[in-house]
Amino acid sequence: MENTYDILIIGGGAAGFFTAINAASMNSNLKIAILERGKEVLTKVKISGGGRCNVTHAEFIPQELTQNYPRGERELLGPFHTFMTGDTIAWFEERGVELKIEEDGRMFPISNSSQTIIDCFLAETSRHQISVLKNEPVITLSNNNSQWDVVTKNGTLTANNVVVATGSNPKIWRLLEGLGHTIVDAVPSLFTFNIKDERIADLPGVATNVSVKVLDNKKNTVLESEGPLLITHWGMSGPAILKLSAWGARILEENKYKFSIKINWLLDETEDEVVLQLLSLKSKNPKQTLQKHAQFDLPKRLWQVLLRASGIQDDEIWADISKKKLQNMANQLVGSHFDVNGKSTFKEEFVTAGGVNLKEVNFKTFESKLIPSLYFAGEVLNIDAITGGFNFQNAWTGGYIVAQSLAKH
Numbered sequence: 001m002e003n004t005y006d007i008l009i010i011g012g013g014a015a016g017f018f019t020a021i022n023a024a025s026m027n028s029n030l031k032i033a034i035l036e037r038g039k040e041v042l043t044k045v046k047i048s049g050g051g052r053c054n055v056t057h058a059e060f061i062p063q064e065l066t067q068n069y070p071r072g073e074r075e076l077l078g079p080f081h082t083f084m085t086g087d088t089i090a091w092f093e094e095r096g097v098e099l100k101i102e103e104d105g106r107m108f109p110i111s112n113s114s115q116t117i118i119d120c121f122l123a124e125t126s127r128h129q130i131s132v133l134k135n136e137p138v139i140t141l142s143n144n145n146s147q148w149d150v151v152t153k154n155g156t157l158t159a160n161n162v163v164v165a166t167g168s169n170p171k172i173w174r175l176l177e178g179l180g181h182t183i184v185d186a187v188p189s190l191f192t193f194n195i196k197d198e199r200i201a202d203l204p205g206v207a208t209n210v211s212v213k214v215l216d217n218k219k220n221t222v223l224e225s226e227g228p229l230l231i232t233h234w235g236m237s238g239p240a241i242l243k244l245s246a247w248g249a250r251i252l253e254e255n256k257y258k259f260s261i262k263i264n265w266l267l268d269e270t271e272d273e274v275v276l277q278l279l280s281l282k283s284k285n286p287k288q289t290l291q292k293h294a295q296f297d298l299p300k301r302l303w304q305v306l307l308r309a310s311g312i313q314d315d316e317i318w319a320d321i322s323k324k325k326l327q328n329m330a331n332q333l334v335g336s337h338f339d340v341n342g343k344s345t346f347k348e349e350f351v352t353a354g355g356v357n358l359k360e361v362n363f364k365t366f367e368s369k370l371i372p373s374l375y376f377a378g379e380v381l382n383i384d385a386i387t388g389g390f391n392f393q394n395a396w397t398g399g400y401i402v403a404q405s406l407a408k409h
Helices: 016-025 043-051 062-066 079-080 085-095 114-127 170-178 241-248 249-254 270-285 300-309 325-337 391-407
Strands: 004-010 032-035 099-101 107-108 131-133 137-146 147-152 155-165 183-188 189-193 207-215 221-231 235-237 259-263 335-339 344-346 353-357 374-375
Touching: 004 016, 004 147, 016 032, 016 114, 016 391, 032 155, 043 114, 062 079, 085 099, 085 107, 085 131, 085 391, 131 137, 137 170, 155 391, 170 183, 170 353, 183 249, 189 241, 207 241, 221 241, 235 241, 241 249, 241 270, 259 325, 270 325, 300 325, 325 335, 353 374
Parallel strands: 004 032, 004 155, 032 131, 155 374
Antiparallel strands: 099 107, 137 147, 147 155, 183 353, 189 235, 189 344, 207 221, 207 259, 221 235, 259 335
């Protein structure tokens, strides 16, 4: 029958294509089709990494790699021993796509274009005669006598195995719930903080390394991270903020994205240590104007703003700074409080926490524990990562292991 397949993959994104290509590579006798609900495939790949496609991250130790996944850390350890960063690099190089490592560990095609990855996938699907069916949104999904019936708006397809690789698709999640799976409700996982504060109003584009804490109503630390922070027109972004948004996805959602943060612009310096350093600067530079010479390697504009927030005038010299103002300076430098009121999507990418309950999946094969011949790959599962190529690595690893399992059938 023309519409019968060995494998039907629901979702024309990274995880879906990677699964299909690997399954076909491992077993050329398999009849495989990818179902895409829209008119374009690989749209998330297209926009990822600012259009460059952050393929993976240069972390080569499984235990270290898993620590970048707020949800999925424990479950991915075994799979990463089967297929991880080095395997991803080799897979693409074997198909003519060379990757490069940037200073922060992110890896991109040397072309700096996501189209390189898309072209690779499309060439591979063509070479392996994998059917790519567009405008095929799935309406129902059912298993009858060990065979799957997949009804789309264009008709019914049948398959021996179904792989769900749709990412965060509520309609597909509802279908999976109907089959008996538990879905963890989705909440945003990778976002920037909206902050209106006169201290940073004129500082868009300023970046520096910091430590940041999210505080509860009693000013206790709920979450903390460190790394580069970028001041934006709407508030704050950068790895330090994005890590907090990922690890605190559910806590911050429960607070309706209204909370306070405390920033140590000097990373791990304490207030007492900074007071001593400021006294030393006052002693060494009594006639120097504070505003003209930034200290602690801070960006000059940020230093000037923190001085004003401490009550120091633009023309004041060190000799005239009172002990109280020095204390205010130390407080601003290591403990600036900001009120967050809302979130913004990080660039054009949208990552969510939520999906199929991980307890219901066999991570040796990525097959459902509840329903034989039903597999999952990518963010349809309740797995997500911080920014830096880690979400794609989860897609590659899951897709490879699903393909490995299916190729043996």
